[in-house]
Amino acid sequence: MTAIVSTNYLSELLEDAHSRTLELLEGLDDEQLMGPKLPTVNPLLWEIGHVAWFSEQFVLRKLHNHPASRPELDNIYDSIAIEHPTRWDLPLLNLDECLTYIDGIKDKLCSRLNHGNATEADSFIYQFATFHQDMHNEAYTYSRQTLGYPTPAFSVSKDLNLTNDDFGPYPGDAQIPGGKFLLGASHNTGFLFDNEKWAHEVMAYPFQVSKAPVTNEEFAEFVKDDGYKRRNMWPDIGWTWLQVEGAGSPPHWIPDGRDKWIMKRFDQLIDLPPYEPVIHVNWYEASAYCSWANRRLPTEIEWEIAASMEPDGSGTSLGDSKRTYPWGNNKNTIKKANLDGRGMGCVDVAAFADGDSAFGCRQMLGNIWEWTNSTFEPYPGFVADAYKEYSEPVFYTRKVLKGGAWATRSRMINNSHRNFFTHDRRDILAGFRTCAIPDWI
Numbered sequence: 063m064t065a066i067v068s069t070n071y072l073s074e075l076l077e078d079a080h081s082r083t084l085e086l087l088e089g090l091d092d093e094q095l096m097g098p099k100l101p102t103v104n105p106l107l108w109e110i111g112h113v114a115w116f117s118e119q120f121v122l123r124k125l126h127n128h129p130a131s132r133p134e135l136d137n138i139y140d141s142i143a144i145e146h147p148t149r150w151d152l153p154l155l156n157l158d159e160c161l162t163y164i165d166g167i168k169d170k171l172c173s174r175l176n177h178g179n180a181t182e183a184d185s186f187i188y189q190f191a192t193f194h195q196d197m198h199n200e201a202y203t204y205s206r207q208t209l210g211y212p213t214p215a216f217s218v219s220k221d222l223n224l225t226n227d228d229f230g231p232y233p234g235d236a237q238i239p240g241g242k243f244l245l246g247a248s249h250n251t252g253f254l255f256d257n258e259k260w261a262h263e264v265m266a267y268p269f270q271v272s273k274a275p276v277t278n279e280e281f282a283e284f285v286k287d288d289g290y291k292r293r294n295m296w297p298d299i300g301w302t303w304l305q306v307e308g309a310g311s312p313p314h315w316i317p318d319g320r321d322k323w324i325m326k327r328f329d330q331l332i333d334l335p336p337y338e339p340v341i342h343v344n345w346y347e348a349s350a351y352c353s354w355a356n357r358r359l360p361t362e363i364e365w366e367i368a369a370s371m372e373p374d375g376s377g378t379s380l381g382d383s384k385r386t387y388p389w390g391n392n393k394n395t396i397k398k399a400n401l402d403g404r405g406m407g408c409v410d411v412a413a414f415a416d417g418d419s420a421f422g423c424r425q426m427l428g429n430i431w432e433w434t435n436s437t438f439e440p441y442p443g444f445v446a447d448a449y450k451e452y453s454e455p456v457f458y459t460r461k462v463l464k465g466g467a468w469a470t471r472s473r474m475i476n477n478s479h480r481n482f483f484t485h486d487r488r489d490i491l492a493g494f495r496t497c498a499i500p501d502w503i
Contacts, residue, residue: 064186065252069175072184073193075473079199080168082403083110086202086214087157094211095157099150103205104491107160108139108149113198114164115139117191120449121171125187131166167200187448189253194449196471200491203403203469205343206328207314213328216403228413231337231499232274233499236368236421240268241380243367246441247478251386254345257453258478262442264363266380270498271360271368274424275432276351276413278325279336281343283353285311286321295353300346303486313342313488327407337410339430344459345485348433348494357496359435362462362480364497369427369464370477371419386476388419388426393472399428401472408468421494428470430493431463433480438462438482453482460484467491 085096087110095107115135122128130136138144138152155163155203171188180188206214222228246263247254289295290310311317314326315334323334343351352358361370369388372381385391386400395401398417400409408429418424426432438453438460446454460482466475469491483490 064182064189064254064391066179066182067185067189067252068492069177069184070182072180072188072192073175075189076171076429077132078167079192079195079471080164082199082216083113083164083195085204085216086199086206086487088215089212092157094209096150097205097209099147100208100352101146102487103208104153105150105200106205106275107154107157108152108407109198109202110164111135111155111160112139112141112166113195116141117171118167121184121187121191122167124448125183125323126174128170132163133172139175139381154355159342163325190255190449193253193338193471193474196474199247200467202471204489204491208331210326213330213406214403216406218402218404219406220404222400222405222409222413224409224413229337229410230412231277231279231410232412232424234273234420235270236273236423238269238271238368238371238376238421239373239379240365241374242266243363243371243380243397245363246367251478255452255479256445256447257438257480257482259445260443266363266367269360269500270486271364271423272357272495272497273422274349275339275430275493275495277337277411278334278340279325280355281340281351282321282323282334282336284354285315287354288349289354291486292354295348295350296346299485300349303344303346309347312340312347319422335408335410337412338408339411339425341408341430341467341491341493342488342493343493344488345433347488349435351494352496354494356499357501359433359494360497361463362434362436365426365432365434365464366477368421369419384477385420386478387417387478388423389417393476395428395472399425399466400468401428401466401470401475403469405468420463426477427466427475429468430465430471431467431491432465433492433494434462434464436462438480456482463490463492 096105223429245264246261247258317322318324324331325334370385413419463481
């Protein structure tokens with residue numbers, strides 16, 4: 063069951079997501095809107111048309127039986143039917159036509175919302191369509207990074223008013239007790255994606271997890287110690303990837319003298335920020351670092367426990383309450399997490415102490431997505447939602463990521479949210495934190 067929300071709220075979501083899309087188009091020429099053929103990027107001109115087509119398809123056509131506004135677009139913007147390599151060769155709408163189309167679909171979606179509360183069906187599908195657009199907006203953001211395009215200008219970006227306490231590393235491990243835990247989302251939660259359903263009891267052993275993600279400075283030590291050249295650090299398939307890719311560092315690091323680096327952030331070169339989390343590393347790289355550091359990646363169960371649980375009165379077991387966000391149940395993320403594009407990039411791992419979990423883990427939401435060691439699998443009793451292709455077709459082929467990145471929209475992220483990508487993706491806004499290897503292993 064999806065919680066019923068007001069139609070005003072749904073309209074505001076649509077307008078806000080649409081505004082972010084337009085901001086991400088700003089300043090790009092026709093050539094940039096198409097971009098080069100790469101396996102991890104879509105032509106931006108295709109992608110914005112796809113998002114509007116998706117909203118029309120699932121809200122107006124499938125749920126409310128509206129006729130297609132432009133039936134010929136079914137053969138252009140359906141991401142399930144249109145294979146990725148062909149998207150550069152389609153008869154796409156030009157930019158003016160595409161803007162007219164996406165504006166028109168957004169207006170149609172808003173115009174059918176009356177005052178008062180939405181139906182349960184609309185409450186779900188309108189939010190799903192908006193969050194789908196939010197995910198693509200995040201993809202547009204990291205595509206601009208991949209392609210070296212100028213930094214986008216977000217209206218919400220501002221000085222985060224960080225103090226001296228917000229800069230630097232945040233070392234050490236949090237001690238997390240074991241116990242019973244309800245993994246996943248409960249029935250009384252608001253909007254949910256199908257792969258979060260439903261909360262089910264699991265058992266966890268005590269573990270130690272780093273209070274902050276791995277920093278650039280820490281990862282640079284791995285690179286300096288020939289981490290990309292040492293076969294014994296890499297899983298077999300990761301070593302195969304490495305030989306094909308020829309990687310020797312994260313993708314946007316540029317050597318600047320002996321064991322020194324600068325980093326490309328969009329189209330700007332900056333000194334490598336030592337205490338920001340390492341970003342744009344894939345699961346293979348995260349795993350290799352863990353082998354080198356004699357650490358391991360957390361499971362998604364461990365990650366969610368560290369983010370959402372509190373110790374019981376004795377401190378030796380997990381308590382009964384589960385937080386929606388690391389800091390509690392208040393969904394306001396201001397001063398608690400680096401989300402929504404407010405900071406236009408990562409910040410040091412020491413920042414946002416107000417967002418700490420009960421165990422002192424910092425930045426479990428925001429800054430970077432965090433790789434886990436868990437394969438993306440369905441929870442017991444899984445049933446696909448209206449968009450059946452969202453989760454089900456890719457179960458068992460991806461790794462779970464948790465937490466959200468600096469460009470992720472705060473309205474769709476919480477402790478239970480599960481992101482998922484293939485092991486090799488480096489373009490996404492992902493890093494990782496680590497766990498100690500227990501003595502008994």
